[in-house]
Amino acid sequence: DVKVTQSSRYLVKRTGEKVFLECVQDMDHENMFWYRQDPGLGLRLIYFSYDVKMKEKGDIPEGYSVSREKKERFSLILESASTNQTSMYLCASSRDSGVSPLHFGNGTRLTVT
Amino acid sequence: AQRVTQPEKLLSVFKGAPVELKCNYSYSGSPELFWYVQYSRQRLQLLLRHISRESIKGFTADLNKGETSFHLKKPFAQEEDSAMYYCALLSGYSTLTFGKGTMLLVSP
Numbered sequence: 296d297v298k299v300t301q302s303s304r305y306l307v308k309r310t311g312e313k314v315f316l317e318c319v320q321d322m323d324h325e326n327m328f329w330y331r332q333d334p335g336l337g338l339r340l341i342y343f344s345y346d347v348k349m350k351e352k353g354d355i356p357e358g359y360s361v362s363r364e365k366k367e368r369f370s371l372i373l374e375s376a377s378t379n380q381t382s383m384y385l386c387a388s389s390r391d392s393g394v395s396p397l398h399f400g401n402g403t404r405l406t407v408t
Numbered sequence: 409a410q411r412v413t414q415p416e417k418l419l420s421v422f423k424g425a426p427v428e429l430k431c432n433y434s435y436s437g438s439p440e441l442f443w444y445v446q447y448s449r450q451r452l453q454l455l456l457r458h459i460s461r462e463s464i465k466g467f468t469a470d471l472n473k474g475e476t477s478f479h480l481k482k483p484f485a486q487e488e489d490s491a492m493y494y495c496a497l498l499s500g501y502s503t504l505t506f507g508k509g510t511m512l513l514v515s516p
Contacts, residue, residue, distance in 0.1 A: 299451075326502045335417065337494060337508035338452075345502070353503070385452065389502055394440055396454040397504060 297399040298322070301386050307406045314373040316403050320361075323390035327369035329353075329361065331401070332383040334346030341384075344369055345391070376407045410435045410499040414507035421485050422515050429480040429510050431469075431495030440498035441478040444506075449493045455493070456481075465489070468501055485514045 302317040320327065328343040330353075340353030340363040350361050358380060362370045369388075373380055384403050387397040411434040421427055421439045433439055440441060443455040456464045458471045458478060493510050499505040 317409070320453040328503070331508075337414075337510060340503060340505075342504055354505075387452075392496065394457065394459060395502065396442070397444075397455070399452040401451050 299386055299388055299398050301384075301403045303403050304401065305404050305406075307408065308373075308376050309408055310377060312373075312376050312407075314376045314405065314407075316371040316373075316384055316386075316398055316404070316405070318369045318371070318388075319368075320388040320398070321367065321369050322388065322390075323366065324388035325366075326389045326395075327363065328387040328389075328397065329359075329369065329371045330385045331355070332385055332386065338385065341371065359402040372403075376405075378407050383405045385386060410497055410505050412495050412505055412507035412515045413492075414510050416510045418511045418513065420513045422483050423487055426460060427480075427485045427489070427496070427512065427514075429493050429495075430514065431466050431478045431480065431507060433476050433478065433495075433497050435476075435497055435499070437479075439471070439473075439476075440505065442496045442498075443467070443472065443478075444494045444496055445482050445491050446494070470515070472490055485512075487514050487516060490514045501511075 330338040330340040344363045386400040389395045426456040442457045445455040446452045496504040
């Protein structure tokens, strides 16, 4: 069974802090994704990666960056956290196939005060 | 541009009643569509995909290209079906565009 692990379930950070959200998958999946989930807005894609050291912007990349130095790990970075980045962040992975399902982590609920 | 619309934020039904969660899409190519579900305190997971033409937990969904719809249906709702449901469209190479979600509440 695929396991996608997000390092923190809850995080509280202050405005202006640099924040790292970590995600690890154990199934050798090529693709990894970061979404944010907000009530009434659904899931919105922030960034994704098809391979190591490769990244692509999603629909809402502003204020975020990512890093993929190893195949199993995909990090989301908030360079200078702001209150409008308070959200639930979901990491997902999938095999390198268009219709391969996404496997999600449990999510990290980030609060920026 | 690709878009997924779920018109209902909340759908409340009684146990044993039929359920239909609506999903409409906008996409210029040949669509690949999915339903994902998130039960309380659980991770988001795939429920079904149209290419598989499968029934999962009694749910089915038929792609209607003429109406650009992919509604999720179940003839008799159960309390354990209460969850958040997201319709999703394969919008790029391996990337999904999600709808805003519909919360299904099944009352006893």
